Amino acid sequence: MNQTATLPARRFRIGFWTGVFGIIFLPFLVVTFLRFFKGLGAVTNLSDKFPWGLWIGFDLLCGVGLAAGAFTITAVVHLFNLKKFEPVVRPTVLTGFLGYGFVILALMFDLGQPWRIWHALIYWNPHSVMFEVAWCVMLYTTVLAVEFSPVVFERFGFHAPARIIHGLITPLVIAGVLLSTLHQSSLGSLYLIVPSKLHPLWYSQLLPLFFYVSAIGAGIGMVILESYLSERAFGRHLEMDLLEPLARAMVVALGIYGLMRLQVIVRNGSFTAITSLTYEGKMFLLEFVLGVILPVVLLSFRRMRTSPRWLVTGSFFAVLGFVVNRLNISVTGMERAAGTRYLPSIPEIIVSVGLVAIGMAVFALAVHFFPIFPERKLEGGD
Amino acid sequence: MSVGLLFDATRCIGCGACSSACKEQNKLPGVVEAKTTAYTWTTVKSVNPAKPEEGPYMRHLCMHCKVPTCASVCPVLALTKTPEGPVVYDSAKCMGCRYCMMACPFDVPKYQWDKAVPIIGKCILCAGRLKDGKPSACAEACPVQATVFGKHEDLLREARERIRQNPSGYVDHVYGLTEAGGTSVLMISSVPFEKLGLKTDLPTEPPAMRTWQVLSNIPDFVAVWGVFLYGIHWITARRGEVAQAKGPLTKDMDDHERHL
Structure with missing residues (x-):
């Protein structure tokens, strides 16, 4: 394998990143200890006025949303039968799985009594969106694990189970798309x-639709970003012939999303909040310019889409704007009604950063031990 | 038969007997705090910043909605509306997601932020006392009948009667009749309700209905979307087969797609 040839360079990188990981991980362990032995009040800025903070706004809402690439790409390859996108399926499904793992770990910190999380399985309240969220997280994480499992089976030479899963791929992918559609939208619900x-700049009966469409846009943006990061970290080439059409799909998704948002804002009369530049208006502009206008305008030009630098820049803005949007809904838009400002505490940030670091470390390990990225040779021979 | 409370702000003298009685009845630790917390389920305070001692005074407590938002959002059924009226809490089921706190239009549920094993705290309208045929502790403790306990329809009739007999002394509205779909706790006042710190912009239909409009469509949606997705797979797979059967065309199609 040509793996051995690239090993020295890779080992150097891992050494450096292991150091960074350690620096993040030590305070993470301290905060974890305090969180579970002293309570939420000891480590967070959450309060009776502001019961949901960074761990819901970033870890849950963004973690799930940015994992949307997995259901989008599997649908494109297995349902729309566009097989040329096959090379990005494995890294995307792995990212989706790790993203959901990240969300579940974050919930372990955020829930007051996380050891009771299984209660959602036995006490059913179909009137609660949180009940839908709980079931979707659980079922979709399982689907992602099964979708990814052939990689693990094949690595250890178990070909029979891998074949069975391969035969079931269509129903699996359909289940994945259904669960994702429900789950992405339920976070808006x-x-x-x-x-x-919630401030009228963000509140709308269409919130579930907004969450779904924006997650598709930002999820594709994540696939592009991730390809770029993999290129940097694992010395791979950017597959521009795949990423360029993906960027086109992202522009369409974000364009539709942006128009719908504007329609609602004009109709419910909250447009004045933007023009008079209130606190909420400014935060809306930040999210909308970063997450919709910049990527849509930039990547509408073929020249920009085919330039790796601009493609990655546009995708980065889309993802950043998406994160600002989710934080606006969970924090900015709720502050006026709560009568208080919320800023996450340092320990809250340490937990979120720590969990992202764990996710990235596991991804790097998976790439090291499993065939996540297709060999160049294979692609050429196809 | 459903019961509730009627709070008449014109009668309240701000003595705080209700808060103390509540603490004692529900065995809540510590002293009565300025604002409701997980350990102080009801408070009384003056809403006259210039001359606090002149009042009027206002109570803060759970409104016990007819269609409680908290109960509708609780994923584990820890919060439920009893047929008698109280919205009660089963701490053994609660996993601490705090969606009830987010969702409550009256900001009633509070959390034990200082505990490693925390639970929600909120007024339960002395559901245990009600079973024994007794009124809530706060109503029993009130020396001036500012808070009275009774059947909901009796309380509503009483509230309207007081307003009718003294139209200049009351705002012509019984708070809790329509707010968030109606509540088991009713309030009347001589000053506008927003001056008492109550929210007057609440929708008249229960917020739970907005969620239910979406959730109730999920089974239909799953069926239609599932068939649609399979249909797409069926068509595209068939197209692939046809292309393969025709042989040389495959390459053209690929080229065609690439140019799109």
Whole structure:
């Protein structure tokens, strides 16, 4: 294998990143200890006025949303039968799986009594969006694990189970798309219950649709970013012939999303909040310019899409704007009704950063031990 | 038969007997705090910043909604509405997601932020006392009948009667009649309700309905979307087979796609 040839360079990189990981991980362990032995109040800026903070706004809402690439790409390859995108399926499904793992770990920190998380399985309340969220997280994480499992089976030479899963791929992918559609939208539905609390720039009966479409856009953006990061970390080439059409799909998704958002804002009369540059108006502009206008305008030009630098820049803006949007809904838009400002505490940030670091470390290890990226040779011979 | 409370802000003298009685009845630790917390389920305070001692005074407690938002959002059914009226909490089921706190239009549920094993704290309208045929502790403790306990329809009739007899002394609205779909706790006042710190911009239909509009469509959606996705797979797979059967065309199609 040509793996051995690249090993020295890779080992150097891992050494450096292991150091960074350690620096992040030590305070993470301290905060974890405090969180579980002293309570949420000891480490977070959460309060009775502001019961949901960074761990919901970033870890849950963004973690799930940015894992949307997995269901999008599997649908493109297995349902729309566009087989040329096959090379990005494995890294994307792995990212999706790790993203959901990240969300579940974050919930272990955020839930007051996480050891009771299984209660959602036995006490059913179909009127609760949180009930839908709980089931979707659980089922879709399972689907992602099964979708990824052939990679593990094949690595250890178990070909029979890998073949069985391969035969079941169509129903699996359909289940994955269904669960993702429900789950992405349900995170928006979570906020339908607060019509008198969430600022009208963000509140709309269409929140579930907004969450779904924006997750598709940002999920594709993540696939592009991830390809770029993999290129940097594992010395791979950017597959521009795959990423360019993906960027086109992202522009369409974000364009539709942006138009729908504007329609709602003009109709419900909250446009003045933008023009008069209130606190909420400014934060909306930040999210909308970064997450919609910049990527849509930039990547509408073929010249920009085919330039790796601009392609990655546009995707980065889309993902960044997406994160600002989710934080605006969970924090900015709720602050006025709560009558208080919320900024995450240092320990809250340490946990979020620590969990992202764990996810990236596991990804790097998976790439090291499993055939995640297709060999160049294979692609050429196809 | 459903019961509730009627709070008349014109009668309240701000003595705080209700808060103390509540603490004692529900065995809540510590002293009565300025704002409701997981350990102080009801408070009384003056809403007259210039001359606090002149009042009027306002109570803060759970409104016990007819269609409680908290109960509708709780994924584990820890919060439920009893047929008698109280919205009660089963701490043994709660996993601490705090969606009830987010969702409550009256900001009632509070959390034990200081505990490693925390639970929610909120007024339960003395559901245990009600079973024994007794009124809530706060109503029993009130020396001036500012808070009275009774059947919901009796309380509503009483509230309307007081407003009718003294139209200049009351705002012509019973708070809790329509707010968030109606509540088991009713309030009347001589000053506008927003001056008492109550929210007056609440929708008249229960917020839970907005969620249910979406959730109730999920089974239909799953069926239609599932068939649609399979249909797409069927068509594209067939197209692939046809292309393969025709042989040389495959390359052209690939080229064609690449140019798109």
